[in-house]
Structures are given as C-alpha cells and as structure tokens.
Amino acid sequence: MKDVQNLNDVRGIAIQKVGVTDVHLPFQIKTKAGALQSVLARIRLTVDLPQEYKGTHMSRFIEALFAWSQKPVSYREMEQLLGDVLQRLHAQRAGIDIHFKYFIEKTAPVTGLKSILDFDCSFAGNLVQGERLEFTLGVAVPFTSLCPCSKEISDCGAHNQRGVMRVKLRQRPGTFTWIEDLVTLLEEQASCPVYPLLKREDEKYVTERAYENPKFVEDVLRDMVLVLRGIRGVSWFEAECETFESIHNHNAYAYHSEDSQP
Template structure:
C-alpha cells in the first residue's frame, strides 16, 4: 500500500523554547558549560598564542519563555574564534567581551550575558644558572559580562592567571638563625664574622609550594597585559620553580627562596603593591582579586590569604600607610 507523505514535515517546526513555561519564573543563568575549543590569538610581531580552553556561556531568561536557544551560543563562539584566528581579536578577555556582546544581539529577550573562559597555555622559561630552556603550564581565566541598556551595552571584562611558585617560612628561619647564632658564639666566633656569614648564607626553614591567583576586572575599553600579571605572580613569592633544574640551578633556586622568605600574607600584599605600580593607568573602579594558597610541608593543612578590592581602595590604603610612616 502506498503511504501518503506527511505534509506536516513540510511546515516549519514549532519553536518550543518560545512557548510559555508551566512555572513562570525568571532564571539568572541559562546556557552551556565546558565547551572545549582551541583558541589561537594573534600578537603583534610575535608568534600566535594557543590556548586550550573551556567556555561557560550564559544568558538570563525571562519567565515568559520556556527555554533559551542554546545553539546560538555555539554559533557566536565559533564566529568570534574565527575572528581571533584572522587577527581581529588579539586578547582573550576581549574575545570574551565580543562573545558577550554578540549574545545580546542573538538573544533579544536577554538583558544580561556572561562568558567564562578557562585555559591552559605553555610559557617558555630559562633556568637561573645554566639557562636551560623549559616550559611551564599557566592557568588563565577570562570573563566578560554584558548588560543591555537603552543605549550601548555595558560590558565589564576580566583577565587573570594562576601560577605556581615556592615560599620559605620566615618564622622557622628566624628560630634556626637564633640557634645558629648561639652555636657560633659558643665557638668564640666574633660578631662581625657571624653577621657576614648570615648575610651570605640564609638559614634553613620549611618550604611551601605556593599557588598565586591574580585577576583584574576593568571596563571594556581598558587593557591589562596577561604576561605582566604572570610576572607579578612569580615575583611575589619567595622564588620561582622550574620543570627542569641542573645542579647549579637547584642551588640557586633554594638560595633565592631562603633569602626572600615570605608568609602567605606577604605574597598577597606584594601582589597588591605591584599591581598599583604596574597598572597605575587603570580606573579607580577596576576590581583586583588576589589569592594565595601555600601547601605546607610540616603541617597537614594549607595556608591561605585573599584580598578583593578596587584600585581606588588599595591606593587609599597604601597612601594612608605612607602618611602614617612619614
């Protein structure tokens, strides 16, 4: 028997997402998570940077709609990534802000869009003595939030990184120094010789592997250099660490760390100070988030410190501290 064709297939399929839900409640975030993409960002007179990235992309949803059109999120991501490959987008936080803006265009019912990007990329480094070339994996975080207004959308973006380093405990080092001083005095070593010894040979202490995190949120028209963020993180701990070390390198890393002992609190404060020195052009409402976690070697817990503040708040605190010391 010949079956007549179903004419309903020739009609346009219904847009179920646009129908009214049974429960009419607004939703803060609707979207997709863990969208894996390879991102190639061009740089002026440098090799492109390759990021292995995960994207989380959200829009808000009014209570009048059953669902969001999630396929549009994938379309926007692919479109902007192609722009990045062609050189139109040369910063990953800018990539996120472009995606956030385009999502407002594609989701006409949304008042707010949000894009998270978590990435890993390789940084080339040289060891301090032998100058051996090695690589380090750095975790990078970027985010953008776009809000619809009666005029142009308001976009805030952020860029941050997480870097691993080494810290040496000042407290235990001071205990060891006092003990060594008593031993040297008992051996009739004169004070000048003792002082000269301690200036060249720092005392033993326990160490931690530190994980520093620094993120800066700005208006869309401002730029924060990712490589400078990474440098601030590395310089704020007692010493950097390396994947490959020759004997001379190993000794130098340990010496550097013990000559520069820092508590977890010291690392956060040092980052804040360096942020103000390096990014003094940023507007006062730029938001700085700093975190430091030290994995203790002689304790079963981790040490942690954090600060979140605007640039203006940090400037006021440091200026107040300078005036108090004058």
Template sequence: MNTKFFPLKQLPSKAERHKLFGSVLPVPRTKPIEKSQMADLQNTKKDFLFDLDAVGISNVKHPLSVTGDLEPKIQSSIANISFSTSLKSTSKGTNMSRFTEQLSTYYRQGVFQADWQLLKTFTKELADRLDQQDATIELQFPWFFERRGPQSDLAGLNHADITMKVIYDYQTGYTLSASLSALITTLCPCSKEISEYSAHNQRGVVSIDVELNEGAVQAEMDWKTLLLEAAESNASARIHPVLKRPDEKMVTEQAYENPRFVEDMVRLVAADLYEMDMVDKFQVACRNEESIHMHDAIASVTYDKRTENLG
C-alpha cells in the same frame, strides 16, 4: 611443525545482530521534518513564574588561539567555555543551539582567540542573535610560557591557568574580569629566624582575580604577563621546568634571601595590582602546601579601588 586450526564462529548478519541486542524497525513518521513547521517550545510566551539569572551551556571544549608577550608568543590551547544569558519570566527557554552556532562561525572564520575586543564583539552579537539584552562568555584555558634556568639558560615551558569573562548588558555596557593561577616557591621566615641553619620552604599557589577596565583592552603590554609577574616577582623564588645544579644553587639562595609568609605574599601581590591602572578591583589568594606540617597555609585580600572615589 604442526599448526592447529580452530573453526571460525558463524555469526549472524550485522542487521540480525542489532535486532538481537534490541534494535527495532522505525515507526511511521508523522511529525514535520521542516524547521518552519516544527513546534518551538522554547519560544512559548506565558507567565513562567520567575526571571532567570542565567541560562545557557557550559563545559564546551574548543580550540583557542592565544597570543602574548612571552614565548611562545602565538600558541594553540584548549578552552573550556561557558555561555549564558538572562531570561524573563515571560519566556519558557532560550535557543541553546545559537551559542555553539556562533562559536562555530567565529572558528570557521579563523578569528576565535583570547582577545578582549573580540570577546566584547562576540557577546554583543550573541545577545542580538538570542534576542536578549545581555550575554556572557567565560573561557578557561592553560597558558604556556617559556622559563629559562637562571644560570644554565636552559629553556622549558611553565604554564598558568587563565580565565577570561566578558558580560555584555544593553544598559550598563561591558564587564571584563580575569583570573590567573600560578605556582611559586616560598621560604618560611619563622623557620629561618629560629633555626641555626637552613629553613623549610613550600610550593605555593597564587590566585589572582581582577576586574578590568578598558585599559586592559588598549594595553600595549600583555595583561597575562603583568598578572604573572605580580605573582612570581613577589615570591621567594620562581618555579622552573628545567634546573641544573648551578641553577638550583641560585634558586635556593634566592629563596633564602627572600623569605615570605603566606600573608606577605598576598599583600605584596596586592600592592602590584593596586599600581596597575587597568585593574579596578582585585582579590589575591595564596595557598602554601606546607613541607613540615600536615595542613596548608592560606591568606587572601580583596580591594576595590573605585571605593576610594566615594565620599
């Protein structure tokens, strides 16, 4: 057997390669290297024309510990985080590094998790660190929960998209808001009514946005589970990750027994949210991806329970 050898290419050294592709020698350093001697442009005090509603950083990916009432009760997720504070016109900028510096401190201590009380403490400390009177943190992350087939009892993981937002203000205190987006099944009441047999159905997306009071911080039951149940229990049927034929029969028949227009969905979910003491204000939206139409069907409702006390 003949083996053919090819001559190896003679490459220049790594330093010469870098020079070939544009690297140059460092220039003499003349500016300070000690932080105390460096210019701090962000802390410049002048009249910079306008107050800023928010300044900060976004799209920060970071590990997050999530706990809840549904299995898996303790899980690791990845959060997309935004931090911000307001800024007076007398300040040029804020110290961006302090946002991630505090996040790293919490992470090293092993305490960064999706918990309202922790996030309240975080925003208060962040405002103090920034020498500002307010601070905001917003977390977006997937939350996984176990779902079993109604007949087979075979388990799989579903997920909902969660947002937690905490605003701290020195004068007004804390504002807590949250959102959940989950998939459901709906069956068309009109199709069922006019057809000799069968009815078309669709996959729907229920989005819930709520403003919470301190009851959510003190609640014994997981607020995520409560919002999820409000979305799923009012649907024609729930979405399952694992379905065998006996499961499919049960889910199909359940959907047929519980037809829902998109309008029905938002009103029924709204009724559940209205009865939750921890919820002060809510918006419910539903979007159905129609199975026999080219369009989606949408509906939404917004309600502030605090307005009932006015007048």
C-alpha cells in the same frame, strides 16, 4: 515543527543565567610578542531569560562559539562575540567564562636553559545591551615560599614549599595587562619563582634565593596587593595565596579584594 522553548511560562521566575557549560573548543590567544598561541578552552556561555519564556535555544550558543573559535580572543573580539549572542538569543545580558592553559617560556636563572611553564588562566566577559564589556583577566601563578619562622628558630635550614597565587582583575576601558607581564609581577613577590627545568647550578640558586627571601603566606599576599594597586587602570581585583605546607597536612591561605579609586 513546534517550538516548545518559546512557549509561555506562567511561574513568574526570570532566570539570570542560562546557557551551556563545560564546552571544549580550540581558541587562539594573542601573545605579548605578537604571535598567536593555540589553547584548548573550557567555556561557559550564558544569557538572561525573561520570566515569560519556557526555555532558551541551546544550539545558538554553540553556533556562536564555533563561529568565533577561529578568531584571536581579546577584549574587542569578546565584546563582539557577546554582542552576537545577545542578538541570536534576543537577550539583555550575556556572559562568558573561558578557562585555558597558557604557556610561557622560562629561562633557568644560572644555566640559561629554556623551557616552558603552563599557567591556568581565564578570560571572563559580561555584556549588557547598550553598555561596554566588563572584562576580567584571571591567572594562577605557582611559586616557592620559605617560612620566616622556621628559618629563625632552626640551627640550619628552613622548611619551604610550593604555593599558588591566584589573581582576577578588571581594568578600565583603554587599559590592558598582558598575561606575561602579570605573571612576572606576581613571581617577583614570592620567595622564589618556580622553573620547569633546573640543572644543579640553578637548583643551588633557587634554594639560596628562597632562603634569603623568607615569606609567610600573608607576606606574599600583601606584596601581591601592593603591585596590583600599581597596575594602570585597575578598577577591581581579588588576590588569594595558598601554600601547600611541607610540614603540615593542611594548606596556608590568605585572600584580599578591593575596588580601586576612579
């Protein structure tokens, strides 16, 4: 059969990324405790396409993903997956973005009741032929903030709201951060963490803890930056903080990114 994709293209435009997106597949993520957590992943997988080729081979992306979907996703497996894709597609550069819900057990602060909270996470990998994988971990962490200004000017009470911290970070080869550890570090920068299950005693605790620990969105972001700088082996990170304001019809937002020194 005629292979139209391999026909010559004369427009002289190389495509930096071509492939498949919005692919949904089950994957397994290794937890800090050593178990495997099954997640439903939304995936984008791409390669570069030289200017002389008319198209890529879409089926080969799915073949590669299906073959690797039964294996735990980690730095090594992602590097091997992208290496496989480079060979299948005869490409020089390959990239993958995996977005998934990750569940972590949470313990209520007073009653000790256990439940699970979901976190939006992502793994991103970029591999150039002959080089090491560039791996990026992403996580979004919900939190509670209480407004310092509101507390200062009010005779009683202060407005608080739920927010979300979003972080992406890259680490040098040989260093790694567990999702669980990153979530804990970020939650500690909030006025108070978010819990999926609270009894009255727990609700009293989180309300009072937030009141005693007021923070603007800028405060939360700056504290996030300080702890991210302290993670071993981080070469780059970006951090953003957004609070869903309870007394406004808009959100408050702050962002920072930086490269770490070698």
